[in-house]
Amino acid sequence: MKKYILICCSSIVAFTAFYACKHEIPVGAIDPTPTPIPGSTGRPCSPDSVYFANQILPMINSGCAMSGCHDNITHKEGVTLTSYATIMRHVVPGNANASKLYTVLLQTGNNRMPPPPNAGFTPVQISLVQKWINQGAKNNACDMCDTADFKYSTAIKPLMQNKCQGCHNPASLGGNIDLSTYAATKAVAVNGKLYGSINWATGFSPMPKGMPKMAACEITQVKKWIDAGSPNN
Numbered sequence: 652m653k654k655y656i657l658i659c660c661s662s663i664v665a666f667t668a669f670y671a672c673k674h675e676i677p678v679g680a681i682d683p684t685p686t687p688i689p690g691s692t693g694r695p696c697s698p699d700s701v702y703f704a705n706q707i708l709p710m711i712n713s714g715c716a717m718s719g720c721h722d723n724i725t726h727k728e729g730v731t732l733t734s735y736a737t738i739m740r741h742v743v744p745g746n747a748n749a750s751k752l753y754t755v756l757l758q759t760g761n762n763r764m765p766p767p768p769n770a771g772f773t774p775v776q777i778s779l780v781q782k783w784i785n786q787g788a789k790n791n792a793c794d795m796c797d798t799a800d801f802k803y804s805t806a807i808k809p810l811m812q813n814k815c816q817g818c819h820n821p822a823s824l825g826g827n828i829d830l831s832t833y834a835a836t837k838a839v840a841v842n843g844k845l846y847g848s849i850n851w852a853t854g855f856s857p858m859p860k861g862m863p864k865m866a867a868c869e870i871t872q873v874k875k876w877i878d879a880g881s882p883n884n
């Protein structure tokens with residue numbers, strides 16, 4: 652049996668076989684108050700920069716749970732999912748090509764992370780990781796959210812892609828919920844589950860699973876989109 656390296660989230664762990672990883676649910680610290688990303692308030696996002704807290708960490712969180720390794724890691728090492736410090740063990744700041752966090756995304760076949768049958772990261776996601784590392788792999792954050800923007804294409808879809816889709820796509824249907832297309836997302840909006848889950852309302856599973864509650868501004872964007880009839884705009 653070959654050894655596979657799983658980068659997921661916090662630590663590189665060599666498993667004797669990647670399929671030892673099951674579809675397990677990560678257990679993370681739950682923060683009951685919707686707070687902005689620390690250090691981001693009033694700091695506008697520069698379109699030229701990639702931000703760890705806004706773009707990289709949510710992607711790794713959801714990609715990790717998709718490949719199902721986090722539970723194994725938690726089991727073995729008790730590491731947390733939301734750590735810049737542990738992710739940095741697999742990053743050479745300024746040099747993506749020398750960073751495992753980046754190079755495993757480019758592998759083919761079963762060496763790729765997340766491993767098949769899970770979808771790999773998209774070219775856009777991969778280039779974000781590359782750019783973030785080459786920009787110095789900083790522990791940075793910015794204030795990206797604008798409640799005036801609640802269009803599907805510019806606000807809701809990127810939010811779902813970044814924070815939800817890794818666990819909610821046809822290959823990985825957490826709770827039988829698909830958030831990878833407009834039609835599927837609309838169905839979850841209309842039945843009340845989308846807002847209930849991100850607002851951590853009683854009777855719903857709090858989402859995004861294993862992560863702190865989304866920023867109030869993001870929850871407001873989703874609410875406004877739903878209230879507008881969840882249009883495909």
Ligand code: HEC
Nearest residue numbers: 713716814815818825826828844845848855856858859860
């Ligand atoms: C790490 C994996 C993961 C991430 C990330 C994630 N989910 Fe989930 N989600 C699940 C799982 C697993 C379930 C099944 C219920 C449970 O185990 O809590 C679920 C259930 C749900 C449900 C059904 C809730 C209910 O009470 O019926 C909704 C809606 C949902 N997720 C929406 C989202 C949204 C929106 C996001 C992004 C903001 C998100 N999820 C991020 C794994 C995830």
